[in-house]
Structure formats: C-alpha cells, structure tokens
Amino acid sequence: MESPAKSDQVSTGRLESFSDGVIAVAATLLVLNITVPLPDKTPHLAHALGSQWPIYAAYAVSFMTIGIIWINHHAMISRLAQADRTILILNLLLLSSIAVLPFATSLIATYLKEGHGQKLAAGVYAGSFLVMSLAFSALNQHILLRKAHLLGEDLGAERRRQILARSVSGIIPYTIATALAAVSPYATLAICGAIAVFYAFPIGSGG
Amino acid sequence: MESPAKSDQVSTGRLESFSDGVIAVAATLLVLNITVPLPDKTPHLAHALGSQWPIYAAYAVSFMTIGIIWINHHAMISRLAQADRTILILNLLLLSSIAVLPFATSLIATYLKEGHGQKLAAGVYAGSFLVMSLAFSALNQHILLRKAHLLGEDLGAERRRQILARSVSGIIPYTIATALAAVSPYATLAICGAIAVFYAFPIGSGG
Amino acid sequence: MESPAKSDQVSTGRLESFSDGVIAVAATLLVLNITVPLPDKTPHLAHALGSQWPIYAAYAVSFMTIGIIWINHHAMISRLAQADRTILILNLLLLSSIAVLPFATSLIATYLKEGHGQKLAAGVYAGSFLVMSLAFSALNQHILLRKAHLLGEDLGAERRRQILARSVSGIIPYTIATALAAVSPYATLAICGAIAVFYAFPIGSGG
Amino acid sequence: MESPAKSDQVSTGRLESFSDGVIAVAATLLVLNITVPLPDKTPHLAHALGSQWPIYAAYAVSFMTIGIIWINHHAMISRLAQADRTILILNLLLLSSIAVLPFATSLIATYLKEGHGQKLAAGVYAGSFLVMSLAFSALNQHILLRKAHLLGEDLGAERRRQILARSVSGIIPYTIATALAAVSPYATLAICGAIAVFYAFPIGSGG
Numbered sequence: 001m002e003s004p005a006k007s008d009q010v011s012t013g014r015l016e017s018f019s020d021g022v023i024a025v026a027a028t029l030l031v032l033n034i035t036v037p038l039p040d041k042t043p044h045l046a047h048a049l050g051s052q053w054p055i056y057a058a059y060a061v062s063f064m065t066i067g068i069i070w071i072n073h074h075a076m077i078s079r080l081a082q083a084d085r086t087i088l089i090l091n092l093l094l095l096s097s098i099a100v101l102p103f104a105t106s107l108i109a110t111y112l113k114e115g116h117g118q119k120l121a122a123g124v125y126a127g128s129f130l131v132m133s134l135a136f137s138a139l140n141q142h143i144l145l146r147k148a149h150l151l152g153e154d155l156g157a158e159r160r161r162q163i164l165a166r167s168v169s170g171i172i173p174y175t176i177a178t179a180l181a182a183v184s185p186y187a188t189l190a191i192c193g194a195i196a197v198f199y200a201f202p203i204g205s206g207g
Numbered sequence: 208m209e210s211p212a213k214s215d216q217v218s219t220g221r222l223e224s225f226s227d228g229v230i231a232v233a234a235t236l237l238v239l240n241i242t243v244p245l246p247d248k249t250p251h252l253a254h255a256l257g258s259q260w261p262i263y264a265a266y267a268v269s270f271m272t273i274g275i276i277w278i279n280h281h282a283m284i285s286r287l288a289q290a291d292r293t294i295l296i297l298n299l300l301l302l303s304s305i306a307v308l309p310f311a312t313s314l315i316a317t318y319l320k321e322g323h324g325q326k327l328a329a330g331v332y333a334g335s336f337l338v339m340s341l342a343f344s345a346l347n348q349h350i351l352l353r354k355a356h357l358l359g360e361d362l363g364a365e366r367r368r369q370i371l372a373r374s375v376s377g378i379i380p381y382t383i384a385t386a387l388a389a390v391s392p393y394a395t396l397a398i399c400g401a402i403a404v405f406y407a408f409p410i411g412s413g414g
Numbered sequence: 415m416e417s418p419a420k421s422d423q424v425s426t427g428r429l430e431s432f433s434d435g436v437i438a439v440a441a442t443l444l445v446l447n448i449t450v451p452l453p454d455k456t457p458h459l460a461h462a463l464g465s466q467w468p469i470y471a472a473y474a475v476s477f478m479t480i481g482i483i484w485i486n487h488h489a490m491i492s493r494l495a496q497a498d499r500t501i502l503i504l505n506l507l508l509l510s511s512i513a514v515l516p517f518a519t520s521l522i523a524t525y526l527k528e529g530h531g532q533k534l535a536a537g538v539y540a541g542s543f544l545v546m547s548l549a550f551s552a553l554n555q556h557i558l559l560r561k562a563h564l565l566g567e568d569l570g571a572e573r574r575r576q577i578l579a580r581s582v583s584g585i586i587p588y589t590i591a592t593a594l595a596a597v598s599p600y601a602t603l604a605i606c607g608a609i610a611v612f613y614a615f616p617i618g619s620g621g
Numbered sequence: 622m623e624s625p626a627k628s629d630q631v632s633t634g635r636l637e638s639f640s641d642g643v644i645a646v647a648a649t650l651l652v653l654n655i656t657v658p659l660p661d662k663t664p665h666l667a668h669a670l671g672s673q674w675p676i677y678a679a680y681a682v683s684f685m686t687i688g689i690i691w692i693n694h695h696a697m698i699s700r701l702a703q704a705d706r707t708i709l710i711l712n713l714l715l716l717s718s719i720a721v722l723p724f725a726t727s728l729i730a731t732y733l734k735e736g737h738g739q740k741l742a743a744g745v746y747a748g749s750f751l752v753m754s755l756a757f758s759a760l761n762q763h764i765l766l767r768k769a770h771l772l773g774e775d776l777g778a779e780r781r782r783q784i785l786a787r788s789v790s791g792i793i794p795y796t797i798a799t800a801l802a803a804v805s806p807y808a809t810l811a812i813c814g815a816i817a818v819f820y821a822f823p824i825g826s827g828g
Contacts, residue, residue: 025646071631099234116250525657
C-alpha cells in the first residue's frame with residue numbers, strides 16, 4: 001500500500017513545467033506596464049515616449065532579473081532527482097514572490113520621477129528582489145542541507161555548502177539596494193541593474 | 208481500424224501541459240489585481256499602499272490555494288496511465304473554475320473594506336473555492352471509481368476510497384467559509400487562508 | 415548536406431508545447447472580461463453582479479469551446495509523426511484565430527443587452543468561432559490529404575476522409591449561429607453554447 | 622568535483638520550454654490591444670469596429686511575425702545538443718525584445734491614423750522588429766561560429782555560414798521598413814506584413 005507521504009512525491013519534470021509557466025508569464029506581463037500615451041493628451045509623442053524612460057529602465061532590469069532567476073532556478077531543480085511536498089510549498093512561495101514583480105516594477109516606474117513616494121517605491125522594488133532572493137536561498141538551503149537524499153548525484157557536504165554560499169551571496173547586494181532607497185531611488189534602480197548585469201556576464205566565466 | 212473512442216484517448220503528458228499552462232497563468236494574473244496608486248491622487252504613498260492590505264492578503268491566499276490545487280492536480284493525474292474524453296471534459300470544468308479565481312480575488316479585495324457588498328463579495332470568493340473543490344472531487348471520483356482501469360497501477364478499492372475521502376474532505380471547510388460570509392467577510396478570508404496553510408504544512412507530514 | 419527543406423521539419427513535441435501555451439493563455443485571459451463593479455457607482459452589488467450575466471455566459475461558452483478545440487487539436491497533432499513548415503504556418507493561422515477569442519467574447523458580453531450593436535456583436539462572436547473551425551479544418555485537410563506521409567501510422571484513405579468529415583461538420587452549426595445573429599443575438603449565444611455541450615458530451619460515446 | 626562552468630549548462634529542453642512560454646504569452650497578449658468600443662460612446666458599432674482596422678492589421682502582422690520567429694527559434698535551438706550560460710543570456714535578450722512587441726503593436730495601432738506621431742510610432746514598431754532580428758542573429762552567430770562544439774551534429778563551416786547568412790538577411794528588410802517610417806507609416810506596416818508573408822510562404826519551398 002502506498003503511503004501518504006509517497007503520493008506527495010512529484011517528478012521534477014512537472015515542477016519545472018509549472019515554474020517555467022509562472023516565471024515566463026511574470027516576465028511577459030512586465031510589458032503591460034509600458035503604456036501608450038493617449039493621442040488626445042500627447043502633443044509631442046517623442047517627448048512623451050522619452051519621458052517614460054523609467055518605465056523602460058525598470059522593464060529591462062526586471063526582465064533580466066527574472067530571466068536570471070529562471071536560469072538559477074533551473075540549476076537548482078536540475079540537481080534534484082525527485083521533489084517532495086515541502087520542496088513544492090517552498091517553491092510556491094518563491095514563485096509567488098516572482099509573480100509579484102510586475103507590480104513592484106510598475107510602482108518604481110510610476111513614482112521614480114515624482115516629487116513624493118519615490119523612495120518608498122524604490123524600497124518596495126528592491127525589497128521585492130530581496131524577498132525573492134531570500135525565498136530562493138531558503139529553498140536551496142532546504143534542498144542542499146535537509147533533502148540531500150533527493151539529489152540526483154551525491155555532491156558531498158563541502159560542494160553543497162559552496163553552492164549554497166553562492167546563492168546566499170545574492171542577498172547582500174539586494175539588501176544594500178533596498179537600504180539605499182532611503183537616499184536615492186535612482187541609485188537603487190542602478191544597483192538592481194548592475195546586479196543583473198553582474199550575474200548575466202560573470203567575470204572570468206569564459207562563456 | 209481505429210475506433211472513434213480510441214482516437215479520443217489522450218496521453219496524460221499533454222493534459223498536464225495544458226493544465227499547467229492554465230493554472231500557471233491564472234496564478235500569475237492575480238498580480239494584475241494589485242494596482243499602483245495614481246500619483247496625482249495619492250498624497251501619501253505609504254498610507255495608500257498600506258490601506259490596500261486586503262489586496263495583498265487576497266493575493267497571498269489565492270496564490271497559495273491555486274498552487275496547492277496544482278500540487279493535488281498533479282497527484283491526481285499522475286495516477287492515470289491514460290485519459291479519455293470524459294476525463295478531459297471534467298478537467299476543463301475544473302480548469303474553468305480555477306481560471307475564474309482572479310476575478311473572485313479582485314472582488315473580495317475591492318469590497319472587503321466597503322460599507323456595502325462586502326459579505327456578498329466574500330461569499331462569492333469562498334464560493335469560488337467551493338466550486339473548485341467540488342469540480343476537483345467530481346473529477347477525482349470519476350477517475351478513482353469509474354475509470355479505475357485507466358490507472359497506472361492497481362490501487363485496490365479501499366485505497367481508492369481513502370484517496371477520494373481526503374479529496375472530498377476539502378469541501379467542508381470551504382462550505383463553512385462560504386456560509387460565514389453572511390456573518391463576517393474577514394472571517395471568510397481568514398478561513399480560506401487557514402485552509403491554504405493547513406494543506407501546505409500538514410500536521411505530522413514530516414516534510 | 416542538410417537540405418533547407420529538412421531544416422524546417424519540426425518535432426511535434428515543441429509544436430504542441432507552443433500551441434498549448436497560446437491556447438491556455440487565451441482561455442485564461444477570458445477572465446479579464448469579468449470586471450469588478452466600482453464600489454462608488456454600485457449601490458447594490460448583488461444587482462450589479464446579476465446584471466452581468468451575459469459576461470458569465472460568454473465566459474462559460476468561450477472557455478469550453480477553447481477547451482474542446484484544444485482536445486481536437488491534440489487529436490489532430492498526435493496523428494503526426496513530424497510537422498513541416500506549411501503545417502506550422504497553418505497552425506499559426508489557427509492559433510491566431512483562437513487568440514482573438516477573448517476580444518470577441520468581450521464584444522458580445524458588452525453588447526448583448528444594449529439597445530444597439532448587439533446583433534453585430536453576436537455575429538462577430540459566432541463568426542470568430544466559424545473562422546476558427548475553418549482554420550482547423552484547413553489544417554486537418556492539409557495533414558490528412560496532402561501530408562499523409564507525415565502521419566505516424568498509415569490510416570488508409572477512407573479513414574482519413576472520415577476523420578476529416580467529422581472535423582468539417584463543425585463548420586455548419588457555426589455558420590447557422592453566425593447567420594442567426596441577424597435575428598436574435600441570444601439565439602446565437604445559445605447555439606454556440608449548445609455546440610460546446612454537444613461536443614463535450616457526445617451522444618453514445620459511453621465516456 | 623563539478624566545475625562552476627559545468628553547473629551552468631542547461632538542457633535545451635527547459636530552454637525551449639521557457640522560450641515557448643514567453644513567446645506564446647507575448648503572442649496572446651496582443652489581443653489585449655483590441656478593445657471593445659464603449660456602448661455609451663458608440664452610436665454605430667459597425668463604424669466603430671471598422672475604424673479600428675489599424676488595430677486588426679497590426680495584430681495580424683505582429684502575431685504572424687512572432688509565430689515565425691518562434692519557428693526560426695525552434696530551428697536554431699534544435700541544432701544545439703546543449704546550452705551554456707552565454708547562450709542563455711543572449712536568449713534572454715532575444716526574449717525581452719519579443720516580449721516588448723505587444724507595446725510596439727499597440728503604439729502603431731493607436732497612432733497610425735492620428736494627425737501627429739504616426740511616423741514615430743511606425744518607426745518604433747519596425748524598429749522593434751529590427752532589434753528582435755538583430756538579437757536573433759547575434760544569438761545564432763554566437764551558436765554557429767563560437768559554440769559549434771555544442772551543436773548536435775557537425776555541420777561544417779560552410780553550412781554554418783550559410784545558415785547564418787539566411788538569418789542575418791532578415792535584418793535588411795526591417796532596416797528598410799524602419800527607415801520608410803519617416804516617409805509613410807502605412808508603407809512601414811505593409812512592408813512588415815509582406816516580410817511575414819514572405820517568410821511564411823517561401824517561394825519554391827514546395828511546402
């Protein structure tokens with residue numbers, strides 16, 4: 001007789017497929033933040049499009065960040081031979097923090113040039129990335145330290161700690177970006193962009 | 208010659224892929240309910256964001272509920288070796304009840320703090336979850352009791368009734384949550400959240 | 415040396431995955447048509463929600479119709495061992511006719527009870543289903559009659575004509591539904607719903 | 622011990638699945654640009670729908686273009702046995718240029734018949750396709766010239782240059798379409814449509 005616990009085990013294939021769906025939709029929904037200026041209220045389209053630059057900058061930073069978290073998510077899950085319910089639930093928490101990014105992106109894009117609220121908006125923006133990287137690290141830690149028997153190959157304790165350290169290290173720059181929102185929302189956006197570029201083209205990766 | 212009935216048989220692979228798509232999109236569309244306060248009408252962004260808390264609460268409850276229904280959906284379908292047309296149609300009914308949740312979520316988030324309509328909105332919200340769990344149970348019952356020959360392994364009548372009982376048991380708390388909407392919409396939202404937490408971290412699962 | 419033609423051949427796996435994505439997103443976007451009545455302009459929420467019934471009816475009909483076209487699409491593609499560029503292009507035309515259904519659904523839902531425009535809206539609605547079933551039949555005809563060598567198993571000319579006849583037969587009721595829009599938009603919506611129910615629970619299928 | 626570089630290697634399966642998701646969602650989001658005329662402000666629905674023809678034309682051109690880029694993307698990735706981080710990052714840049722197309726489509730659809738801004742809107746529209754084809758060529762060049770060892774079969778240097786030349790050749794017509802926006806936005810839209818038709822039904826392909 002099948003035990004209740006066993007029935008909760010999930011092939012990583014469908015876990016990836018659902019995660020891919022949520023992450024791909026979240027990335028693509030970002031475009032809904034880029035709105036077309038109303039013709040009746042737009043004497044100069046070029047000027048109107050140009051003044052929307054925070055929207056484009058936030059789109060670019062968020063899309064690349066979501067794309068990079070997808071790459072890292074793939075690496076994390078591909079180490080697993082099988083998932084269990086706790087992994088699924090932690091993965092859902094991670095996905096819910098990714099799915100909220102179109103809102104956070106819209107918030108900073110709307111308020112970056114406003115006379116008020118721009119620091120809070122930037123703080124929420126970087127704070128959302130911070131929450132996402134915390135959720136990612138929590139899931140990775142759970143997999144590597146507590147569910148090592150579900151891994152596809154035996155990685156060894158040191159190698160697992162090493163992978164985890166790299167994943168946890170992403171928390172620090174997002175903490176700085178969030179804190180800096182109190183000083184300059186532009187700096188916050190710039191740092192979030194720099195983090196995305198840094199992870200996209202790692203120094204010496206020989207890619 | 209292939210019989211008409213046989214041509215309706217579907218590999219569960221593509222059934223899962225379509226279901227994953229609908230469920231992932233429904234979960235991610237929830238974020239569209241979280242709107243950015245208009246700068247011109249928002250003297251204090253912090254206050255405006257804070258007063259939106261029903262939107263965040265409803266987002267969190269709905270996202271986790273959709274995520275858990277996805278986990279349960281996976282378990283249900285993974286028992287099948289093959290699907291037939293009736294299973295596909297019942298699955299479509301289930302998916303249509305999941306796809307409607309972004310609307311129900313927006314409804315309770317909009318009316319929770321209003322002076323009128325909040326009880327009806329909460330009733331529709333919990334009622335949508337109730338319909339979803341009824342559709343889920345109907346499909347599960349059809350698979351386990353009437354289409355046992357399509358299962359991947361022979362589970363035995365008792366084991367099948369046991370699985371079904373667990374799935375049907377989800378109907379009771381949603382009935383209570385729906386009924387309580389007539390008394391307190393806050394209680395309804397809290398119960399729906401508690402159901403999600405209960406299913407996410409089952410007592411003694413040792414996850 | 416690989417010929418240009420050969421490089422255009424596509425595994426049906428990814429064709430299905432892309433089609434599943436478009437169809438799943440189109441079905442789930444239907445929910446965006448169901449809007450929440452504004453609290454400030456809604457003295458009685460129950461009445462406001464009730465008067466929206468054309469939106470719910472159109473949602474139900476469209477969701478089930480898209481779901482059934484997905485089932486039929488699966489059956490059609492699963493007969494193929496391989497696809498070529500013409501199949502891909504005809505499939506794109508079919509997908510573009512499915513992706514437009516959220517607009518057609520919104521149109522009939524908005525105008526069904528209006529004093530003007532409701533006949534045209536119903537005509538566009540049923541006409542969209544008609545175009546979709548024409549695109550489906552064109553693709554199926556191309557596969558069964560002109561690309562029989564790409565089929566996974568040899569079906570025989572008669573069996574292929576038989577499958578095609580069933581798929582072409584869907585064109586007739588949609589033509590009737592479109593024509594009836596000039597008389598009664600309610601009849602059009604009812605017929606489209608009846609078509610969905612008829613295909614969902616075929617008489618004597620023993621499902 | 623696994624090297625850091627190795628852990629970045631990704632099966633092309635999940636690369637395709639994520640790309641399929643983004644491309645399918647971007648194509649399906651195009652429909653959100655087709656809005657239903659407000660009943661209160663629409664004395665004649667037929668006229669209102671008819672005057673929206675730039676929206677339908679832009680929808681058709683963009684949907685087919687996205688569909689064709691998906692076909693080409695499939696051909697490009699299917700040559701790979703494995704992907705590495707640089708391929709993933711270049712693919713993300715390509716996906717971000719595809720995901721932005723619903724905005725560019727909305728822009729030209731809104732401004733095509735306006736007395737001002739229509740040339741800029743058309744320029745942005747064709748320019749977005751130009752950026753997309755540049756990103757596609759950059760990724761294809763990287764794969765064929767610098768990562769030939771990751772290909773599934775050895776194609777030979779001449780064959781690889783030949784494939785690349787075909788992919789780069791798409792840049793020229795989009796450059797012309799972008800430049801022509803300064804003269805006639807209608808011509809720009811027509812050329813973009815002609816490019817889609819040309820790639821859909823290639824002369825002498827015998828499809």
